[in-house]
Amino acid sequence: KGLADETLKALKAKGGKDVMYEGINPGEKDYSALVSKLKSANVDVVYYGGYYTEAGLILRQMRDQGLKAPMMGGDGMVDRELVSIAGPAAEGTLTTFPPDARKNPNAKAALAAFKAKNIDPEGYTLYSYAAVQVLAKAMAETGSSDGKKLADWLHQGKAVETVVGPIAYDKKGDITRPDYVMYEWKKGADGKIDYTGNELTK
Template identity: 55%
Template sequence: MKTRFTTTLLVTVALAALAAHAPAMAEVKLGVAGPLTGPNAAVGEQYRRGAEAAVKALNAAGGVDGEQITLVYGDDASDPRQGVAAANELVGEGVAAVIGHYNSSVSIPASTVYAEEGVLQITPGSTNPQLTEQGVETVFRTCGRDDQQGDVAGRFLATAYKGRKVAVLHDQTTYGKGLADATKARMNGLGLTEVLYEGITVGERDFSAVVSKLKAANVDAVFFGGLHNEAGLILRQMRDQGLKAQFLSDDGTVSQEFWAITGPAGQGALVTFGPEMRDQPQAKDAVARFRAEGYEPEGYTLYTYAAVQAWAAAAQKAGSVDGAKVAVALHDGSAYDTVIGPLTFDTKGDPAGGNYVLYVWQNGKMVQLTDAQVAKLGQ
């Protein structure tokens, strides 16, 4: 007669044997690359939060084609060389795709690594046109391009500051200078010529020399192409030296870190960025979950979330996570539902209909301006 202990033991052994021979649950590795450390770590945090939230939701719904998604991180610290190293490490990890990078000067060389290995790349924040002008079928972005952003900034300056003195500054990076040049070209094409065009060095903290030049030129407005660290310091030092000129910058300053640097000096600063997505119906549930966790999904958080969603939906449609096959699905003209709205990619890998609008910093928050409000600026 078997005892209860013997029966329990036999069942336990049998279950252990079944577990030992059962196939492991399949998983897909998805890379997330960006500045997780360094001067732009605040944006790296946006990337991490967005990717983790999207993957959590996808896995809860069954993953991709029945396979769970595991995130693998690559820290580029906003440095091109480290970005290439991170790209090689992610490829070595066997990732199916990479969501990243942030800086265009990092994304462009890293894209070569991914392309050679057939790894799909979707960047939520690299806006330099060169990235998708390379003719690489596996490169995409969920954000707009700097020729679009420069068009908005240049048109605004040429209209609001017609016949007045405008300066154009940039940080000499692929992103910052490229955007400054696009803004300058549009502004010049509409009849407004800058009185000062100057490059600064990333990492500088004392901009008294360039501020003195701005004061000497008696400028009415300043456009800066670059990121939040330098932008915040330039603006604060402008105000400290009594220069009240309008300050306009770009999506590289879309972070609370900008206000942390400027403090009240940031009041009234203008920013070009995509339309506010947190208030859109398609983002409602995701935003609520972020806020319930005590996190405000600013900047590129939702663009990262959307990049993961677009990749997953295209992989599901392709029936494969193979980079080339997923790229075909993303290029086929389909509209993929995401937290930033339906995404349809053109032949270059850019989102169709990308656009930019103007925001103003008010009491520590970025507020999107209406057309009527924009029309009153500079008067």
């Protein structure tokens, strides 16, 4: 909801307008009534602030009812299971997600170590690795594992070198360099629909 609210705020600030704003009950299977309302409203795009499980069902039901508007959403939709649920309806979906960390030169050694174990560190894998690096640095600098002490050190804004590049936090604990890329889910040469390699903007 917070993501949808902020996106709507940004849309309105640029002169756009919403034709409808709806909430859903996660875990439901039938979203046909919602899709009918979207179709009647003649929407140009559906922005969804939830997870891939419901997004996949809504997408499939949108296409079943002949609604061709693309769906757009955040990182909660970024999972290959989206395609398993939505099927061909997933093609053309737009999602925001951090840049592919596997392409970051800082990740070269970690990438090689993962590949040696037959692991493709896609999605959040290298970001999780970076989080551990940040904690390890904070623990080394403070000589402590106390959460409050670690947070106090991190909130000073000192950059920590990681596999995804330098990471620093402000006084509130928010990252000072939130990178996001827009991805379009497309069919590849293998016939599978995926987002990797389909970056649109930075």
